[in-house]
Amino acid sequence: MKRFLIIGYPLGHTFSPKMHNLALEHYNISGRYEAMAIDPGEFDQAMETLKKENISGFNITVPYKQSILNHLDKVNPAAAAIGAVNTVVCDREGKWTGYNTDIHGFLHPLKSNIPELKSCLILGAGGAARAVAFALADQPAIKKMAILNRTLSRAKELKADLEIQMPSLQIRCLSGGIHTGEPYDLIVNTSSVGMGSLSGKTPLTDLPSLIHGGTVVYDLIYNPAETLLLREARRLGLQTLNGLPMLIEQGSQAFYLWTGHYFPQKVYDIFSSA
Ligand SMILES: NC(=O)c1ccc[n+]([C@@H]2O[C@H](COP(=O)([O-])OP(=O)(O)OC[C@H]3O[C@@H](n4cnc5c(N)ncnc54)[C@H](OP(=O)(O)O)[C@@H]3O)[C@@H](O)[C@H]2O)c1
Numbered sequence: 001m002k003r004f005l006i007i008g009y010p011l012g013h014t015f016s017p018k019m020h021n022l023a024l025e026h027y028n029i030s031g032r033y034e035a036m037a038i039d040p041g042e043f044d045q046a047m048e049t050l051k052k053e054n055i056s057g058f059n060i061t062v063p064y065k066q067s068i069l070n071h072l073d074k075v076n077p078a079a080a081a082i083g084a085v086n087t088v089v090c091d092r093e094g095k096w097t098g099y100n101t102d103i104h105g106f107l108h109p110l111k112s113n114i115p116e117l118k119s120c121l122i123l124g125a126g127g128a129a130r131a132v133a134f135a136l137a138d139q140p141a142i143k144k145m146a147i148l149n150r151t152l153s154r155a156k157e158l159k160a161d162l163e164i165q166m167p168s169l170q171i172r173c174l175s176g177g178i179h180t181g182e183p184y185d186l187i188v189n190t191s192s193v194g195m196g197s198l199s200g201k202t203p204l205t206d207l208p209s210l211i212h213g214g215t216v217v218y219d220l221i222y223n224p225a226e227t228l229l230l231r232e233a234r235r236l237g238l239q240t241l242n243g244l245p246m247l248i249e250q251g252s253q254a255f256y257l258w259t260g261h262y263f264p265q266k267v268y269d270i271f272s273s274a
Helices: 016-026 043-051 067-071 077-082 102-110 127-137 152-161 228-235 244-259 265-271
Strands: 002-008 031-037 057-060 087-090 096-099 119-123 144-149 170-173 186-189 216-219 239-241
Touching (some): 002 016, 016 244, 016 265, 043 067, 057 244, 087 244, 102 127, 102 244, 119 127, 127 152, 127 186, 152 170, 216 228, 228 239, 244 265
Parallel strands (some): 002 031, 002 057, 119 144, 119 186, 144 170, 186 216, 216 239
Antiparallel strands (some): 057 087, 087 096
């Protein structure tokens, strides 16, 4: 019997167990995918304990996508460059290898828009922001990028890591605003503002000053399906995307790394409208 986990804190918002258990059942794989909430402060000890258990693989979410790097035996080169891991494959010898399937998941629903996007504003500088910033910096069309984060030092670290791909990257404190007089083609919320205890809040108070008619507003949050940021964007007539397609796609890639199968169509059918 295989055992898979999602590890994070808090985990009340997660759809991952339902998606992965449906896929395990579909392929007749004897196994279970469970949520494991670990309190901040207990993470390192919990990882040492988990290393001694028989785990096939796990996902890592808020706030541990960077801290998990200290507990891995190997890191896939793309995940190492980004500095964030969301999927761990555990082999029979108990060795852990980290991957980042958020990059693929994030780009998937944007594919048709990508050639038109020349400038982007990223809100947040955590683990998900790293995948988003590296994925966008890799797009030849993107010429301008800015990052706003509550903790400026974290945005500075991300800027330093992106120096080669995006030397002109601007960073600012989230509370300071970034009105430059120039609107962005894409605004991505990778911060947790809008989810859980921050549900009903928006990370941007000056959205109208940062947009034009063709701006796409993408919130990685999927629960609630429409955050305040997306609601404001929709009312301004903008194209909006929530985090659900990304969630399904990053999950499908993780499932493939563990089992050699992508999610069956029924996972897409059920969860695309969740
Ligand atoms: N749809 C998907 O598949 C998918 C995949 C990955 C992530 N996500 C979502 O993306 C979000 C971030 O995930 P993550 O893994 O990057 O988490 P993380 O590494 O813990 O980063 C959290 C980010 O949110 C910011 N933040 C937290 N509380 C804040 C507050 N009260 N005010 C302003 N900023 C705040 C943090 O700023 P500081 O640096 O100042 O703490 C940081 O930038 C979560 O909502 C998660 O559900 C969705």
